[in-house]
Amino acid sequence: MVSVTENTEQKIIDAACKVFILKGMDGARMQEIADEAGINKALLHYYFRSKNKLFDRVFVEIFSGITTLLSEVVSNSTDIVELIDNMIHNYIHLISERPFVPDFVLHELNRNPQLIVEQIKLNGIDFSKFQQLIINAVTQNKIRPINPIHLVVNILSMCIFPFVAKPIIMGFMLNGDEDKYQHFIDERTEHVTTFIKNSLFINPAEK
Amino acid sequence: MVSVTENTEQKIIDAACKVFILKGMDGARMQEIADEAGINKALLHYYFRSKNKLFDRVFVEIFSGITTLLSEVVSNSTDIVELIDNMIHNYIHLISERPFVPDFVLHELNRNPQLIVEQIKLNGIDFSKFQQLIINAVTQNKIRPINPIHLVVNILSMCIFPFVAKPIIMGFMLNGDEDKYQHFIDERTEHVTTFIKNSLFINPAEK
DNA sequence: ATTTGTTTTAACTGTTTGGTTAAATCGAAT
DNA sequence: ATTCGATTTAACCAAACAGTTAAAACAAAT
Incomplete structure (x- = not known):
């Protein structure tokens, strides 16, 4: 029963x-x-x-899917190249399956920023290890000096934003052609990866 | 009267x-x-x-502010460096003054994608000139080969996303410190500009 | 056969909300 | 002085909505 x-x-x-x-x-x-x-x-x-209780439960469910992935990516990566590759690939892949999740999460978080507090308690990401991988790469001269926070935001931006901005991209750049948009998304993982590496690595051979 | x-x-x-x-x-x-x-x-x-009529009017007002800026940036830029500098600077500056606009626009556009159709009629951006500037730079070997659409999306992503994702950035990376977030935003224009140029230009001296 | 928790049905409550209406007031222009 | 559009007041309507309730049906376990 x-x-x-x-x-x-x-x-x-x-x-x-x-x-x-x-x-x-x-x-x-x-x-x-x-x-x-x-x-x-x-x-x-x-x-x-109540509606609120149901919403809270659902939001935890959805948001933890995102943070769990990020945690796994961090713990499964040993250097900066792995980190970048894994992060971009897994994030775009995850969101592709549920493309409306980012708009939902971002909108509700802006509507009620306190939601983030509970989420941090439940899914504490160790952002420090994240930062450490980047700092290591910088001190070892593998990549140009960069503020880890900016780099993480750059990666997340370029992975997530194309889904939130789908109507704009389709409307202004792709003549409303859904197939072209899908093609654009299919290219996205590789493009973002090389775009970021081109920016980070002084010597392209190191990639 | x-x-x-x-x-x-x-x-x-x-x-x-x-x-x-x-x-x-x-x-x-x-x-x-x-x-x-x-x-x-x-x-x-x-x-x-009605509420709908008022909303439509307001949405046009808000959205045209964004597209107008983009149009001006495009027509005031003669080469790729100017385009990048102007676009990043002006966009981050504009959004800084009304930081909740991006979430609003993106959310309403996803809620009702047809809104974009009217906007295109009212504020037709000549995306072609945009593309041409980038293509010119590529053919003249000034920058690495790149799909113009990806580049534009990259720029917009890194400029806009930090504002939409403020709760996440503050919550997970800045310990909820509002001052640190403001500092992060203050750095953002310069960071994004150099990050993109580092990625585009093979020889850093050309910047 | 009875108990117990699950599910349905269907009506209902109370509140919020978008929108309306009619009469009165006010201010400026003629 | 009168006219006319702008504005207020205050009450009102109908629909939508979250949430409740009570009784009945159901299904599995004892």
């Missing part, structure tokens, strides 16, 4: 993820989530007492 | 900009906009019949 409960709970969370990601907290409707989950509103409130 | 009308209309638009940018279309309330404008709800509907 436990399985029934977990099943329904998961069905609700999946449905809530979908609706919240597409509509945001303000735009989402409890009725729509119930419909999407194939249940009724009463049962929805039976499992999650 | 005309002046009174225009005055009030502008007061409403200013107030609506503020509220819509902070709360988004779904989160904004007509009463709050009326309060912010120092008028009552009846007068608000007297000027703009």
